[in-house]
Amino acid sequence: MNVPAMRAIYKFEMARTGRTLMQSIISPVISTSLYFVVFGAAIGARIQQVEGISYGAFIVPGLIMLSLLTQSISNASFGIYFPRFTGTIYELLSAPVSYLEIVVSYVGAAATKSMILGIIILATAGLFVPLKIAHPVWMIVFLVLTAVTFSLFGFIIGIWADGFEKLQLVPLLIVTPLTFLGGSFYSIDMLPPFWQTVTLFNPVVYLISGFRWSFYEIADVNVAVSLGMTALFLTVFLAIVAWIFTTGYRLKA
Amino acid sequence: MWRRINSAARKGTGPGRGDPSAERSGARQAVIAVSNVSKAYAAGFKALKNVNLDIRRGEIFALLGPNGAGKTTLISIVCGIVNATEGNVLVDGHDIVADYRAARQLIGLVPQELTTDAFESVWATVSFSRGLFGKSANPAHIEKVLKDLSLWDKKDSKVMTLSGGMKRRLLIAKALSHEPNILFLDEPTAGVDVNLRRDMWQLVRSLREAGVTIILTTHYIDEAEEMADRIGVISKGEIILVEDKIELMQKLGKKHLTLQLQHPLVELPAALAAYDLQLANGGTELTYTYDTQSERTGIVPLLDRLSDAGIVFKDLQTTQSSLEDIFVSLVKDAP
Ligand SMILES: Nc1ncnc2c1ncn2[C@@H]1O[C@H](COP(=O)(O)OP(=O)(O)O)[C@@H](O)[C@H]1O
Ligand SMILES: [Mg+2]
Numbered sequence: 001m002n003v004p005a006m007r008a009i010y011k012f013e014m015a016r017t018g019r020t021l022m023q024s025i026i027s028p029v030i031s032t033s034l035y036f037v038v039f040g041a042a043i044g045a046r047i048q049q050v051e052g053i054s055y056g057a058f059i060v061p062g063l064i065m066l067s068l069l070t071q072s073i074s075n076a077s078f079g080i081y082f083p084r085f086t087g088t089i090y091e092l093l094s095a096p097v098s099y100l101e102i103v104v105s106y107v108g109a110a111a112t113k114s115m116i117l118g119i120i121i122l123a124t125a126g127l128f129v130p131l132k133i134a135h136p137v138w139m140i141v142f143l144v145l146t147a148v149t150f151s152l153f154g155f156i157i158g159i160w161a162d163g164f165e166k167l168q169l170v171p172l173l174i175v176t177p178l179t180f181l182g183g184s185f186y187s188i189d190m191l192p193p194f195w196q197t198v199t200l201f202n203p204v205v206y207l208i209s210g211f212r213w214s215f216y217e218i219a220d221v222n223v224a225v226s227l228g229m230t231a232l233f234l235t236v237f238l239a240i241v242a243w244i245f246t247t248g249y250r251l252k253a
Numbered sequence: 254m255w256r257r258i259n260s261a262a263r264k265g266t267g268p269g270r271g272d273p274s275a276e277r278s279g280a281r282q283a284v285i286a287v288s289n290v291s292k293a294y295a296a297g298f299k300a301l302k303n304v305n306l307d308i309r310r311g312e313i314f315a316l317l318g319p320n321g322a323g324k325t326t327l328i329s330i331v332c333g334i335v336n337a338t339e340g341n342v343l344v345d346g347h348d349i350v351a352d353y354r355a356a357r358q359l360i361g362l363v364p365q366e367l368t369t370d371a372f373e374s375v376w377a378t379v380s381f382s383r384g385l386f387g388k389s390a391n392p393a394h395i396e397k398v399l400k401d402l403s404l405w406d407k408k409d410s411k412v413m414t415l416s417g418g419m420k421r422r423l424l425i426a427k428a429l430s431h432e433p434n435i436l437f438l439d440e441p442t443a444g445v446d447v448n449l450r451r452d453m454w455q456l457v458r459s460l461r462e463a464g465v466t467i468i469l470t471t472h473y474i475d476e477a478e479e480m481a482d483r484i485g486v487i488s489k490g491e492i493i494l495v496e497d498k499i500e501l502m503q504k505l506g507k508k509h510l511t512l513q514l515q516h517p518l519v520e521l522p523a524a525l526a527a528y529d530l531q532l533a534n535g536g537t538e539l540t541y542t543y544d545t546q547s548e549r550t551g552i553v554p555l556l557d558r559l560s561d562a563g564i565v566f567k568d569l570q571t572t573q574s575s576l577e578d579i580f581v582s583l584v585k586d587a588p
Binding site: 002004005007008009011012015016019086087088090091092093094095096097098248252253 | 294295329332333334335336353354355356357358360362364366368369370371372373377380381382383384385386387388389390427
């Protein structure tokens with residue numbers, strides 16, 4: 001185990017985060033506040049309560065998930081894409097580090113950053129609505145699992161992408177729509193039956209549902225199913241990463 | 254001038270340094286052994302064709318070849334950046350695939366391109382390299398490397414503020430950060446000014462004195478001639494020759510005997526047709542090209558025949574061909 005290497009990569013990635021700390025923190029704080037103004041105040045004035053929870057409080061887990069998913073993906077994809085783009089990846093490839101060590105370090109750093117942001121959003125939300133976290137341990141479990149899983153997904157995108165456009169493409173075209181349609185801002189029960197069924201094919205539903213359950217004990221799908229699905233995504237992404245490294249896909253000629 | 258890297262700062266490497274018998278056996282055991290390595294890139298292009306090459310411990314080996322010959326590809330395979338299609342490589346006995354950790358720990362690589370992290374400080378990026386190669390932090394060593402490369406006063410500067418020459422030195426500092434036994438320099442002086450080039454050569458020599466094996470690629474012949482103990486010539490993915498530099502110069506070196514004639518000649522007399530002769534300077538200069546290695550240089554009989562033919566010369570000189578000539582003739586004759 002090359003611990004100094006893992007420490008070096010993690011530190012390097014966190015330093016990169018540190019350089020953009022202000023925008024990293026300010027932008028989610030502002031956007032979260034905006035969501036509360038728009039969704040909480042404007043729409044919330046009409047909806048008022050969802051399953052016994054005030055609408056403002058109801059959207060908090062979804063908001064955190066939205067940011068957790070997009071941040072995990074963009075941090076991790078950028079983290080590995082940039083050295084490929086500049087060519088500094090030569091050093092990583094020529095170093096005595098295993099693939100596992102590389103993945104753990106990059107994904108760990110990306111997940112750390114998105115979890116910090118998630119907690120900042122949680123704290124910001126606490127300024128607007130009274131928060132209640134029924135199962136703090138499970139809340140942390142979902143937070144960590146989601147951050148790690150989607151950082152892995154971001155890592156894969158960062159290796160697959162051969163231009164900055166592609167780097168933006170997946171988050172923009174797939175992840176954001178799936179998150180918005182995944183029950184961030186509404187309960188699945190509010191949809192017509194047909195769309196409820198369609199929604200079950202949206203993986204993000206399971207993440208948000210489980211996360212929301214840890215707050216308010218209300219869920220669109222069974223918590224065990226949520227946990228199982230998250231674990232499944234994790235496994236699939238791990239398998240893809242393993243394949244990437246054994247074949248050298250886009251990394252080694 | 255950069256400071257010399259003194260050997261005291263480096264740990265002894267290789268078996269029994271200083272013991273002549275062990276040194277001889279150490280020399281026999283190649284520090285890098287490339288066996289039957291071929292590389293076909295994705296598009297099917299064969300960049301390396303069955304390359305066999307042994308690098309001796311402690312030597313400066315120059316891999317000489319024109320652009321596109323496969324120098325970078327070969328280095329990249331040894332360092333783990335490119336996968337070989339066939340063949341295997343041992344670094345100090347460690348297979349670069351099966352035992353990649355042990356193999357890579359020994360190697361420092363200075364890439365051809367100036368690829369650096371723009372936003373990091375010099376200190377941070379060099380320390381990062383050391384960590385990446387599994388060494389625990391050692392500020393004293395990083396300080397020494399930066400001082401040796403005249404980068405100490407830039408240690409807190411962002412990499413993007415460095416000049417091209419400084420970036421090149423930074424890449425060397427990164428490669429030396431983990432105290433490698435083997436250093437690859439891929440075209441270290443391409444696009445580098447004369448002073449920097451000289452400093453680079455000096456640095457390479459002092460590293461060799463410290464026991465580091467150095468493999469450098471270049472398409473400048475004078476660089477290979479100046480620096481190397483041995484030279485390998487690569488062309489179109491094939492190693493066409495590996496020789497001691499001095500032997501190479503002797504073996505393939507042609508000498509030229511130039512005679513300044515008293516009276517210009519219009520054409521060569523038929524009696525001299527057997528000799529490799531050329532007339533120049535309006536017939537006032539006669540140049541005879543001969544092989545230094547051949548049994549007889551043919552000079553004495555030539556001079557006899559010249560006097561028989563009544564050709565008088567007032568002066569003469571000999572010149573030896575450079576590696577450049579050798580190289581050009583080799584690459585020209587390559588398949
Ligand atoms: N990643 C790659 N994909 C396809 N062809 C490549 C790749 N890298 C190098 N080549 C080709 O392989 C040949 C050798 O390249 P290289 O090893 O860089 O040569 P050198 O370093 O001697 O100039 C060149 O013809 C080059 O175009
Ligand atoms: Mg090259």
